[in-house]
Amino acid sequence: MTSRLTARLAAASLLGAGGAAAGLGLAATAGWLIARASEHPNMAALGLAVVGVRFFGISRGLLRYAERLVGHDAAFRVLAEVRMKVYARLERLAPAGLPAFRSGDLLARFVDDVDSLQDLLLRVVSPYVVFVASAGLTIGLVGTLVPTAGVVVLVAALLCATAVPVLARQLVRRSEARQAETRGELSTAVVDLVQGAPDLIAFGAAKAQLLRAGRADAELARVARAAARTAGTGSGLTTLLAGLCVWGVLAAGIVAVDNGQLPGVLLTVVVLVSLASFELVTGLPQAFATLERVRRCRERVDALLAVDDPVREPTDPVPLPAAPYSIRLRGVRARYPSGRLALDGIDLDLAPGDSVAVVGPSGAGKSTLAAILMRFLELESGMASLNGVCLGDLESDALRRVVGLAGQDAHVFDRTIGDNLRLGRPDATEAETRAALAEVGLLAWVDGLPNGLATEVGEHGARLSGGQRQRLVVARALLGDFPVLILDEPTEHLDPGAAGALTANLLAAASGRTTLLITHRLSGLQTVDRILLLEAGRVVESGTHADLIAAGGAYSRIWNREQGHLIRSE
Known part of the structure; x- marks a missing residue:
C-alpha cells in the first residue's frame, strides 16, 4: 500500500474519531442545556450551550460525511490496487495455469472475494477506531465527574469490544468461512449452466444442473441466515450491556448527587x-463476523496469487x-499441468520462410x-531457441x-x-482488414452483410458459424503480420472439402513467413515443406507429403482413411 493511501486511511480514521467526539459533545451539551433550562435561569447563561449544540450538531454531520467520503475513496483505491494485482497474476498464469481453477470459482475469486477485502477497512478497522476514540472520551469525561460510573463504563466497553465480538466470531466462524466457498460453487454452477445451456438441453441434463445451482443457492442462503442470526445475537447482547451500563451509570450518578459530589x-x-457512546458499539459484533469472512476471502485470493508461474521470466x-x-x-520434453508427459524428445527446425505441418491424433x-x-x-x-537465443x-x-x-x-469478443x-x-x-x-x-x-465490418458477432462469436469464427481468428493473426x-x-x-481449401489459402497467404501448421487433417498439406507426425x-x-505417402507408414494409413471418408461423404 502506498504512503498516500496510508495517509488517506489515517485521515478517514481521524475524521471518524472526530465525528464520534462531536456526537459525544452534542449529547453532553444538549443534556446540560435541557437540565439547566429546567431551572429557568437567565437566557444568557444558556447561550454558550446553545452555540455548542449547533456547533457539535453541524460538526458531527460534516465529519461523518467526510469520514465516509475519504474512507470509501481510500478503500476503493486499495481495491483497485488489489484487483490490478490479481489481474496481473491471471495474465501471468494464462493460459497454462488457469485450468487449475474452475472458471466460475475463478470469477468469484476475482470479483466477489476481491470486493470483500474492502470490508476490512470500512466495516472492521473504522468501527474499532471510532469505538476506541468514543470509549476513551466517555470514560475520561464520566470518570472525572463520577469515578464509579467511569468504572462501569470501562467494564461495559471492554465487554462490548472483546467478549461479545469474540463470542459472535465463534458462532459465525464456520458459516462466514463457508460463505466464500459456497459463493464460488454457486458461481461455478451458474457459469456452467449459462455457457453449457445448449449441450445441457440437448442431452437432457439441464434439470440436473439447475438442481445443482439450486442446492448451491440454498446453501448460500443457509449460511447467510446463520450469519444474520449471529449478528442479531451480538447486537442483542450489545444492547443489553449498553442498557445495563446506563442503569449502572445512573445509579452511581444518583448516589454522587445525594452525597453532594455531583451537581444535579x-x-x-x-x-x-x-x-x-454505546450507540457506536452496535457494529462491533458484525465487524468480527466480517473479519472472519474477509480472512477467508483473503486466503482464497492469496491462494491465487501464490500459484507458481507456468513459465519463469x-x-x-x-x-x-x-x-x-x-x-x-532439440530434445524438448514438457508436461501438461496435470503432470502427464506431453512432449518426449522433440526435435524441430524452422528456417526463415519454412512451412511445417505437425499432425497427429x-x-x-x-x-x-x-x-x-x-x-x-x-x-x-531440452533446448528451444530463436536465432540461437x-x-x-x-x-x-x-x-x-x-x-x-x-x-x-482463441477468444472472439462481443464486438x-x-x-x-x-x-x-x-x-x-x-483496406488491410479487408x-x-x-x-x-x-x-x-x-x-454481403448489411453492416459489413461493423457487424456485431455476439458473445464468443455466437452469431457466427464455427467455420466463420475460425476463419476470423486466422484473419486476425494474419493481420498481425x-x-x-x-x-x-x-x-x-469445417467440412473436409472446405478444410482443404482453407489450408491451401492459408499456406498461400503465409508465403514468405515461417509457418507452423498444427492440424489433425491431412488435406491441403501437399505444398508444405515438411510434415511431422506425432x-x-x-x-x-x-518428411514431405509425397515421401510419407510413398513410405506406406502411419501417415499413409491416416491419409487413405481420410480420403475414404471424403469419398463417402461426397
Whole structure:
C-alpha cells in the first residue's frame, strides 16, 4: 500500500474519531442545556450551550460525511490496487495455469472475494477506531465527574469490544468461512449452466444442473441466515450491556448527587454521554463476523496469487535478435499441468520462410508444442531457441511480437468484425482488414452483410458459424503480420472439402513467413515443406507429403482413411 493511501486511511480514521467526539459533545451539551433550562435561569447563561449544540450538531454531520467520503475513496483505491494485482497474476498464469481453477470459482475469486477485502477497512478497522476514540472520551469525561460510573463504563466497553465480538466470531466462524466457498460453487454452477445451456438441453441434463445451482443457492442462503442470526445475537447482547451500563451509570450518578459530589445538572450529562457512546458499539459484533469472512476471502485470493508461474521470466532478458527468424528445438520434453508427459524428445527446425505441418491424433502433443514456442509452458528439459537465443532468455512479450498464434480456442469478443480483426493490429486500415478477410475466404460474406465490418458477432462469436469464427481468428493473426505464425487447428469446424481449401489459402497467404501448421487433417498439406507426425509426444514420421505417402507408414494409413471418408461423404 502506498504512503498516500496510508495517509488517506489515517485521515478517514481521524475524521471518524472526530465525528464520534462531536456526537459525544452534542449529547453532553444538549443534556446540560435541557437540565439547566429546567431551572429557568437567565437566557444568557444558556447561550454558550446553545452555540455548542449547533456547533457539535453541524460538526458531527460534516465529519461523518467526510469520514465516509475519504474512507470509501481510500478503500476503493486499495481495491483497485488489489484487483490490478490479481489481474496481473491471471495474465501471468494464462493460459497454462488457469485450468487449475474452475472458471466460475475463478470469477468469484476475482470479483466477489476481491470486493470483500474492502470490508476490512470500512466495516472492521473504522468501527474499532471510532469505538476506541468514543470509549476513551466517555470514560475520561464520566470518570472525572463520577469515578464509579467511569468504572462501569470501562467494564461495559471492554465487554462490548472483546467478549461479545469474540463470542459472535465463534458462532459465525464456520458459516462466514463457508460463505466464500459456497459463493464460488454457486458461481461455478451458474457459469456452467449459462455457457453449457445448449449441450445441457440437448442431452437432457439441464434439470440436473439447475438442481445443482439450486442446492448451491440454498446453501448460500443457509449460511447467510446463520450469519444474520449471529449478528442479531451480538447486537442483542450489545444492547443489553449498553442498557445495563446506563442503569449502572445512573445509579452511581444518583448516589454522587445525594452525597453532594455531583451537581444535579451534570447527572443528565453523565447518563446521556454514556448512552451516546454505546450507540457506536452496535457494529462491533458484525465487524468480527466480517473479519472472519474477509480472512477467508483473503486466503482464497492469496491462494491465487501464490500459484507458481507456468513459465519463469528472465531476470536479465536478452534483447530480441534481428530478423529473419529461425527456430530450433532439440530434445524438448514438457508436461501438461496435470503432470502427464506431453512432449518426449522433440526435435524441430524452422528456417526463415519454412512451412511445417505437425499432425497427429488428439493428445499427441501438438498444441503443447505451440505452447512451448509461445512461452505459455516451461520446458522440462531440452533446448528451444530463436536465432540461437534460448527462448527462456527472452522476455515473453518480446517473443510474442515475433511469434503469433491463431489457436483453436482463441477468444472472439462481443464486438464488431472489424474490432475483432484490429485486435491483431490496432492501426490497421480498412483496406488491410479487408485483405486479411479475403485471404481466409470471408470477404465476400462480410461484404454481403448489411453492416459489413461493423457487424456485431455476439458473445464468443455466437452469431457466427464455427467455420466463420475460425476463419476470423486466422484473419486476425494474419493481420498481425508476425514473422513466425503458428496456426493451431485452423480448419476445425469445417467440412473436409472446405478444410482443404482453407489450408491451401492459408499456406498461400503465409508465403514468405515461417509457418507452423498444427492440424489433425491431412488435406491441403501437399505444398508444405515438411510434415511431422506425432504420437504420444514423439515424432514417429517426418518428411514431405509425397515421401510419407510413398513410405506406406502411419501417415499413409491416416491419409487413405481420410480420403475414404471424403469419398463417402461426397
